[in-house]
Amino acid sequence: MGKKKRTQAFVIKPWCWYCEREFEDDKASEIETLQVSAMPKEVESYSTSLTNTLPGRDGYDIEIFGMEGVPENAVAEWKSRKEAEAGTAAMAAAAAASRPRQSYTVIPEADLQAALEQHKKLMAARNNPAPIPTFPPFGAAPPQFPAGPPPGFRPPFPPVGVPPFPPISNSPIPMGSPAGLPGVPPTPPTFVPQTSTPVPVQPVEVLPPKDGVMWPDATASPAEKRAQQPRYRYTSPTPDGETEEGSGVGKKRKAAADFL
């Protein structure tokens, strides 16, 4: 679940010719320009120069409203300046991103030996009919099966903003993305692709709002309808659940082990 890379388009933001400030949108620049000049047209007569402006730009000979009326040569100059700034910044960013994180120092003999040993072991394991998974599954998560922490138990105090555990792809309930930092609203839960047989998607019939009443359905509660959504649907690991002990997670997790 990588983050989507955002392509940044190069946009010239509205700016104020008088003081060379940039603004998020056109409206702001109109207002702000007036604040800089502190002068509607009517007061032209009793003020000879503007305040808060750059040197040489304090006259009334140019009439500017919003981004209209700014001298053309000034616009061109501004544009080239901004392009140069953005260009260098983008190039620096691209260079930083593409540079592989490698050190070009001489690899010590011992490291080479260790790597060779590891490789030999791996090759031997491959020829061995009984393969043993040598890598912890799912990144750095500790093995969840068959032995592991007590069923359904997660270690206390996961670091803030980091998922307590990466969601298991075969987990009976799809886990959403982790809760963010306190105060940061969490991103909406995303669906984890199912590696097992996909559940046939049956749309849950929910009555739309009627005459302003958000939930006109008088036969079922919102929670009951919500529970029918495929993502929340739960099938008991055993038909009657009699033999099941613990949290009921075990059965599902074993299925994941079989899958490996």
Add this chain to the structure above:
Amino acid sequence: MSTGDLTLQPPADGISSLTFSPDSTRLLVSSWDGTIQLHHLVAPPQPPVIFSHPAAVLTATFGSSSTVAFSGGLDKRVRQWDFETGQCRVLGKHDDAISSLVWFPEYNVLITTSWDSTLKVWDPSAETPLRSTQPLPARAYNLSYAPKSARLLVSMAHRHVFVYDVAKLAAADGEISPSQERESALKFLTRSIATMVDGKGWASGSIEGRIAVEYFDPADQGSKYAFRAHRQNVDGVDCVYPINALAYHPVHNTFASGGSDGCISIWDHNAKKRMKLYSKYPTSISALTFSPDGSKLAIGASYEHDNAISRPEDQGRVMVLIKDTVMEDCKPKTKA
């Protein structure tokens, strides 16, 4: 985001219930993401301890101490948790999702209700925890316990409301009939209930923006009333929102209501007045609970899948907040 509330790390999906420990130092959050999350209320806020279930959790409550809790949800199993060891024990199961559960410290029993239209009484210390199963006329939604009058209120689909005598219910080893079989004062599906602190009655909220105040004593039938709440005019349409959460303040005996409109109000049922309307939250109010000492109100805000929130970014929003001004906010105004 509203000001003045303490923000705790929220779960990944909607909040189904909130409950404080008896000593008011811990908060247990149950969520549709299949977890219960234990918050230690210390400053600065710490991330919660998370205990996962194989399916969405609809309800959780503390036992007699803050290290023991019970939970239930869509996997139909009644679970007992020991937070010191992280151990979980399945007491037994219902035939459908468990909608609500309540611990009775005076009797050391747990009572659960389910969408399978039954109520079950459990004794966790016994070899076979299940003590009795009581049939109900419809799918049960909520439980509320009034310790002062030892009454248990059960709200169900089709507007059924049962009142049980807790002492009899806890002791019964067979089926017993409820002490009262009532019909909700509201015309629509009951969404939430809360019993008064003095044990005299209860407030109930429907999916159709209305709150009723009723009394246990049949002689008080005349004094029951209902009023409209959690409605707002959006583009000329009078929108009516479900009332998802009700909670009585343990000291002042006034109650808070939370709706899918994202608003929380404090009401005085004696004065028949609204005392406070907090600023609107960006998403629906899913759960409310006061701390037993009356100093804090825990607020769970998340989309209830009831059409009330339309913007996808607000549907994905989940918040757990603590408001610590409620001791003052809920104090009934004395007549001058």
